[in-house]
Structures are given as structure tokens and as C-alpha cells.
Amino acid sequence: MITDLRYRHASIGQKIFIICSIIVMSIYVVLIIYPIFNMFISSFKTTREILQHPFSMPSSYSFKNIRILWIDKHFGLYFANSFLITVVAMVFVLLFGSMASFGISRYTFKGNMLLYMIFLSGIMLPLKAAVIPLFMLIKKLNLVNNRLSCILIFTGMGLPSTVFILAGFMKSIPKELEYAGRIDGCSDVRIYWQIFMPLCASSIALVTIYNAVPIWNDFFFPLVFLQRDSIKTLPVGLSSFFGTNSTNWEMLFTGLSVAILPMIILYLFMSKYFIKGMTAGAVKS
Amino acid sequence: MQIKKKTLRKFGTVSFFVLPALIIVITLIVAPLLMSMFNSLFSWNQMVRLDFIGFDNFKALFTKYPYQERFFNALKNNAQWFVMTMVIQNGFGLLFGYLLSRRIAGSEFFKRVFFLPVLFSIVAVGFLWGLYLSPNGLLNAILKATGKPEWQQAWLGNAKYANNALILVNIWRWVGFPSLVFLAAIDMVPVESIEASLLDGANSWQTFWKVIFPLIIPSLTIVFVLTIIGSLNVFEQVYCMTGLDGSPNFATDTIGTLFYRTAFGSVDAGNPEIGMGSAISVVIYLLTFCFSLISIVTTRSKEVEL
Numbered sequence: 001m002i003t004d005l006r007y008r009h010a011s012i013g014q015k016i017f018i019i020c021s022i023i024v025m026s027i028y029v030v031l032i033i034y035p036i037f038n039m040f041i042s043s044f045k046t047t048r049e050i051l052q053h054p055f056s057m058p059s060s061y062s063f064k065n066i067r068i069l070w071i072d073k074h075f076g077l078y079f080a081n082s083f084l085i086t087v088v089a090m091v092f093v094l095l096f097g098s099m100a101s102f103g104i105s106r107y108t109f110k111g112n113m114l115l116y117m118i119f120l121s122g123i124m125l126p127l128k129a130a131v132i133p134l135f136m137l138i139k140k141l142n143l144v145n146n147r148l149s150c151i152l153i154f155t156g157m158g159l160p161s162t163v164f165i166l167a168g169f170m171k172s173i174p175k176e177l178e179y180a181g182r183i184d185g186c187s188d189v190r191i192y193w194q195i196f197m198p199l200c201a202s203s204i205a206l207v208t209i210y211n212a213v214p215i216w217n218d219f220f221f222p223l224v225f226l227q228r229d230s231i232k233t234l235p236v237g238l239s240s241f242f243g244t245n246s247t248n249w250e251m252l253f254t255g256l257s258v259a260i261l262p263m264i265i266l267y268l269f270m271s272k273y274f275i276k277g278m279t280a281g282a283v284k285s
Numbered sequence: 286m287q288i289k290k291k292t293l294r295k296f297g298t299v300s301f302f303v304l305p306a307l308i309i310v311i312t313l314i315v316a317p318l319l320m321s322m323f324n325s326l327f328s329w330n331q332m333v334r335l336d337f338i339g340f341d342n343f344k345a346l347f348t349k350y351p352y353q354e355r356f357f358n359a360l361k362n363n364a365q366w367f368v369m370t371m372v373i374q375n376g377f378g379l380l381f382g383y384l385l386s387r388r389i390a391g392s393e394f395f396k397r398v399f400f401l402p403v404l405f406s407i408v409a410v411g412f413l414w415g416l417y418l419s420p421n422g423l424l425n426a427i428l429k430a431t432g433k434p435e436w437q438q439a440w441l442g443n444a445k446y447a448n449n450a451l452i453l454v455n456i457w458r459w460v461g462f463p464s465l466v467f468l469a470a471i472d473m474v475p476v477e478s479i480e481a482s483l484l485d486g487a488n489s490w491q492t493f494w495k496v497i498f499p500l501i502i503p504s505l506t507i508v509f510v511l512t513i514i515g516s517l518n519v520f521e522q523v524y525c526m527t528g529l530d531g532s533p534n535f536a537t538d539t540i541g542t543l544f545y546r547t548a549f550g551s552v553d554a555g556n557p558e559i560g561m562g563s564a565i566s567v568v569i570y571l572l573t574f575c576f577s578l579i580s581i582v583t584t585r586s587k588e589v590e591l
Contacts, residue, residue, distance in 0.1 A: 005387035021384045025395045028381075031457065032398055038423065039413055054426050096306040103302030107295065115303060122314045124510075124577060126518045128541070129566035130317035132324065132548050132559055136332070137317070156313030159306050188298045217406035219521045224549075235408040239525060252416060256409050263404040271397045278403070278462065279469040 036260070042253035050249045065254040073251070075258055077230060078237035085147055085233060086216045089154035093211055094204060096155070097162030102192045104163065105170040106178065116167070122160030127153070128220055138225060149225040150233075154218065158211040165210070169203040170196060209270070209277035216263075234259055318570065325563035331556060342564035352561065358535055359543045366452055366539070367516035374456040375508055378463025383493065385464065386471040396468070399461035407458075411525030414454040415441065418526075441527055444536035451522050451537055459515075463508045470504035471497055499587070506584040513576045517569055520545065540569055 007018050042050050043065055044058035070076045104116055127134075134153065135144075143149040173196065181191045197204075219235040226232055232240065238259055267274055325342050328335045346352045381399060385392045402410065417423040418440040425437040440450045474497050482496045520541030523531055529546060531538025548562030 005389055007390060018389050021387075021389055022391060025381065025384065025391075025399075028377075028460070029395060029398045032402055035413060035417065035423075036401075051421070054423060055430075092309075096309065099302045100306035103299045107299050109295065109299055115307065118307070118315060119310055122310055124514070124573070125314065125318060125570060126514060126573060127314060127317075128518055128520065129544065129569040130314070130321055132562050132566065133317035133320035134313065136320075137312070152309070153313060156309050159310050160314070163306065189301075192302070213404055217404075217408075219406065219408050219524075235406045238406075238408050238412065249416070252412065256413050259409045260405050263406075264401070267401060267404055271400070274404070275396065275400055275465055278400070279465045 036264075039253050039260070040257050043250070043257045045250060045253075047249045050253070065250050066258065069251060069254050069258060073237075073255075074229065074232075075234070075237060075255065078232055078234045079258075081147065081226075081231055082216060082234040085150050085154065085222075086212055089151045089158065089215055090208060090212055092151070092155040093158035093162055094208065097159050097207070098166055098197065098200065098204070099192065100159070101163050101166035101170050102196055105167040106196075116163075119160050119163040122156070123164060127157055131220075131224060135224065144225060145228045145231065147226065147231055150218075150221050153221050153225070154215045158215065161210060162207050165207050166200060166203055169200060173199055205273055206277040209274055213263075321563045321566045321570070324559060325567045327560055329559040332559065334559075338560075342560045343568075346561060346564050346568070355535065355538065355543055356540070356565070359531070359538045359540045362448055362531075362537065363516055363519065363539050365448055366455075366519055367513065369449070369452045370456060370459075370512050370516055371509075373453075374460055375463050375512065377456075377460050378508065379467050381460065381464035382467025382471060383497075385468045396465070399464055401461070402458045403461050405458065407521040408525050410454065410458050411522050414450075414457070415526045418450055418454075441537075442533055444533045447527060447533060448537045451526055454526070455519075455522055466504050466508055467501060470501035474500045502584055502587055506581055509580040509584065510577045513580060514573055517541075517573050517576075540565060544569065 005014065005018060007015060010018060038055070041058055042054075044061050049056075049059065100119070104112060104119075138144055138149045138153075141149075143152075177195055177199075178191055181195050186194070217235060218233075219239070222233040222236045223239075226236065229240075238255055324334070326337060326339060328338045328341070346356055381395075385396050419425075420437075420439045420442070424440065428434060428436045438446060441447050478496050478500070479492060482492045487495065518541055519539040523529075523537050523539055523542050524545075527533070527537045529542055531542050544562060544565045547558050547565055549557050
């Protein structure tokens with residue numbers, strides 16, 4: 001760890017450096033917070049108020065806009081779809097990903113490295129560019145306009161990084177724990193489920209965060225595969241709605257607030273894990 | 286006999302654990318990749334595969350109107366994404382990462398806020414900034430209020446500014462990520478190396494470039510590769526802010542949007558062109574792969590072992 005720079009004992013030059021740094025970082029903080037703040041207060045305003053007084057506080061606070069959006073514009077439905085798809089895909093990612101990591105990292109066999117490479121190839125290659133064959137495949141399986149299509153694709157998208165992070169962690173668990181389990185008569189499945197999974201809890205939290213955010217926010221695959229209105233996800237619902245009502249500013253700001261709010265709330269509670277999760281995967285390799 | 290039974294049992298166990306994930310990854314990632322390459326070598330009528338034509342799709346992409354013009358224009362825009370992201374976003378990322386590593390007052394707060402926009406969906410960020418940058422949006426209102434009304438612009442409607450505006454919005458969203466990667470890397474630099482350089486009389490500037498920087502090159506590689514992959518896959522931002530055809534006049538078109546238009550509704554006519562689309566996707570794969578490899582090899586050679 002690099003030495004800390006405290007204002008109190010700093011030399012004059014360092015004090016100037018500290019003050020300049022804080023100013024630069026504060027400017028960026030304002031650049032982040034102000035648009036978000038403006039967006040939230042605008043969701044209480046009427047279109048007329050937004051156009052006439054873009055910076056002022058709203059004259060009254062009512063949740064009328066949110067109610068219209070949630071019920072009349074189907075945002076409740078979009079939200080539920082996003083939630084369902086993210087949760088189911090994450091269950092698959094974690095279950096199959098941890099099983100594969102266990103198989104690859106704890107058994108030595110021919111082709112071990114090849115298997116690992118197949119999983120890793122998914123990290124480097126953009127799945128978006130493979131959408132044409134994916135579309136044909138999904139069509140053949142009769143899954144177009146079925147939530148299962150996106151669940152499957154997101155599972156595939158999440159598995160490579162999951163195997164990469166979990167297999168790395170499982171390799172570091174001492175063999176003795178496994179032997180102790182075997183002597184007590186544990187089957188392979190019980191060793192995986194009752195010994196390894198609890199030990200991996202922190203890495204699993206990390207993998208969950210690392211994958212759930214991009215899945216929740218993904219726009220491309222739901223855009224292609226979920227075109228019926230009742231099964232759209234939140235990002236796609238947002239875009240289809242805005243395309244047709246681009247002058248209705250109060251609905252625009254309300255919709256954006258609804259789309260962003262869950263992430264802000266989650267982040268306020270879990271920022272420590274979020275930050276760890278997003279950096280650890282990148283730095284460890 | 287005994288041994289054979291044992292290997293068979295092990296084979297069964299490993300298969301049980303690995304197969305579900307392997308099947309999903311092969312059918313949804315590896316096979317589509319190979320299929321794209323295969324499909325790009327055929328001519329297509331909408332969704333029906335016709336004759337084997339070798340590399341003719343690629344030839345058309347590089348030499349025939351309108352593909353050639355659109356493709357190289359999109360490629361140029363992607364290059365602009367790459368250069369600006371690399372310089373501005375990663376530059377600020379390195380600066381913020383370093384400042385955060387010095388634990389200056391408020392660094393915990395800064396760290397948390399910087400990372401906030403990374404979590405927002407691209408759609409929300411795109412629309413939010415699309416509104417702010419519109420002719421009667423927030424930015425123009427600020428310019429008017431601060432006495433610079435002559436600077437007002439239709440930021441996304443003017444071909445001169447549109448692509449830069451998109452890129453800067455994306456940089457706004459992503460700066461927190463390289464900042465945290467660099468912070469994590471700088472935190473892992475052993476304090477002895479820094480103390481040694483300070484004892485030798487080096488100032489902070491020299492210590493950073495001569496001691497810390499060489500030691501965080503592995504994290505630089507990761508950020509470089511992610512920047513390359515990201516800049517070659519730009520799609521959502523353009524879709525939400527300036528539309529699928531990369532208006533105005535293709536000034537914000539990227540290979541991603543060109544690919545989507547070609548695959549699902551053609552460049553200028555309106556029919557899906559699977560062959561051309563596959564050719565573009567193969568080009569995206571190859572570019573991603575080559576540039577990632579180059580950046581890994583070149584930064585690897587500059588890496589320092591402790």
C-alpha cells in the first residue's frame with residue numbers, strides 16, 4: 001500500500017496538491033450527482049414546469065406521474081420481467097458455473113486445459129456479434145418472444161467469467177479438506193455442495209454482483225428476442241416508450257428515475273461489495 | 286479391470302459437474318461464432334442459405350457501394366471511440382486511481398460516487414443525456430444562463446459534434462471503472478518499493494512514473510483490452526441517442542449499428558442480409574481478437590517482475 005497523504009502534516013506544495021485534487025474530484029462528483037438529482041426532481045414536475053423552469057424545485061410533490069407510468073405504461077410489468085429473467089439466469093449461472101469450476105479445478109484429467117480454454121474464450125469474444133446464428137437457433141427452438149431465450153443467452157454470457165473467477169478460487173482451497181470429507185464417506189456431490197460451496201461464499205457474492213448488473217441492464221438481446229409488449233424488459237420498455245412520446249418530458253424523467261432507482265438503492269446498501277466485485281475480477285488475473 | 290472402472294467413474298463424475306455449463310457455452314457461444322464464419326461464405330436470400338461464394342461477401346464489404354462507404358465510415362467512428370476513451374477515460378481513471386490511493390480526505394466518498402454511473406443501464410444514461418444535449422435541453426439552458434448563448438448547439442444533430450458528444454457521455458458513465466482498477470492495482474504495490482524510492486530522493490512524480498507505473502502494467506493491460514472490446518462493440522449508446530442509422534448523416538454510425546442494420550434490416554434497402562451481416566461480425570471478431578492480442582503482447586513486454 002502506498003503512503004497516505006494527510007492534509008495536516010503536509011508541506012505547502014502537498015497542501016496545494018491536495019486542495020487541487022479535491023476540487024477536481026468534486027467537479028466530477030457534481031457532474032454525476034446533478035443530472036441524477038435533476039432527473040428525480042423533474043419526475044415530480046409537469047412538462048410545462050420542466051420547460052419553463054428546468055433548474056427550479058417542483059412546485060408540488062405528487063406521485064401521479066409514477067402511477068401513470070407504472071400501471072398505464074406497463075412499467076410494473078417490465079420491471080417484473082427484468083426481475084424474473086435476471087434471477088433465473090443468475091441461478092443457472094451460479095449453479096452450473098460453480099459445478100463446472102469444481103469439475104475443472106478439483107479433478108486432473110486429459111483435456112482439462114482445453115475445457116478451461118473453451119470457457120475462457122467466452123470472455124474475450126463479444127456475444128453480440130454472434131446474434132445471427134443465435135437468432136436462427138432460438139427460432140429453431142421456437143423460443144422467439146419467450147423469456148427463456150434471454151435466460152439461456154444470459155446464462156451463456158455469465159458462465160465464462162464465473163468459471164474464471166470461481167475455478168481460480170477453488171484451486172486455492174487445500175486438498176486436505178477434500179480428503180477429510182472423503183474419509184468421512186462423502187460422495188463427490190456432497191463434497192461440492194457441503195464443503196466447497198460454503199467456502200466459496202465470498203467469491204459467489206462477487207460473481208453474483210459482477211454478472212447481475214450487466215444482465216439487469218442488457219438492452220441488446222431483449223431488443224432482438226422479446227418483441228411482444230407483455231414480455232419486454234425494463235431497458236427495452238423504456239426505449240419503446242420514449243420512441244413514441246418523445247415530447248412528453250414528465251414521463252421521460254419519471255421513467256428514467258424508475259429505471260435507475262433500484263440500482264441506486266442496491267448500491268447504497270452494498271457499495272463495498274459492488275466495488276470489490278467489479279475490481280477483483282479484473283485485477284486478480 | 287479395476288483401473289478401468291475407476292477412470293470410468295471419474296469420467297462420469299467430471300461429466301456430471303462440467304457438462305451442463307459446457308453444453309450451454311458451446312451451443313450459445315462457441316457454435317454461433319463458428320456458424321458466423323461459415324455463414325459469411327455463402328450468399329443468402331433473407332433467411333435462406335443459397336450458394337457457397339467464398340470471400341465475396343468480404344470483397345463486397347471492402348469494395349462495393351454502399352457497404353464500403355458505410356463500413357469504413359463506421360470503422361473511423363469506432364476508432365474515434367477508441368482513441369478518445371483511451372486518452373480521456375483511462376487518463377482520468379489513472380489520475381483518480383492515484384489520488385484515491387493517497388487516501389486524501391473524502392476519498393471513500395469520491396470512490397463510491399465515481400462508481401455510481403457504471404451501474405446505470407446504457408439506455409437510461411443515453412436517454413438522460415440525450416435530453417440534456419437536445420436543442421432546448423439542460424446544457425443549452427446552462428450556456429444561456431451563463432451568458433454564452435452563442436455557444437448553444439443542437440449537440441446531437443450537428444455532425445461535427447454528435448460523435449464526440451456520444452463518446453463523452455460514455456466516458457462520463459465509465460470513468461469510475463478504470464479508476465477502481467488502477468486504485469486496486471496501486472494498493473497492491475509493496476510499500477517497501479515506494480519507501481526505497483523516496484529514501485533515494487525521488488519526488489512523488491518520479492516515484493509514480495518510475496516505480497508505481499511499471500508495477501501496475503498488468504492492470505493497464507486489462508483496461509486496454511476492455512477498452513478495445515468496448516469500442517468495437519458500441520451499439521446501445523448510438524441506438525438510444527442518435528438512432529439506428531447513426532444520424533446525422535451517419536456521423537455516429539458504428540460497426541455495431543451497421544451490423545444490426547445489415548443483419549435485421551438492410552443498409553439502404555430494408556431486407557436482412559445474413560451473408561453480409563455475418564461477414565461484418567467476423568470482422569468484429571477478428572479485430573477484437575487481433576487488437577487484444579497486440580495490446581497483451583506489447584504491454585506484457587513492458588511488464589516488470591518484482
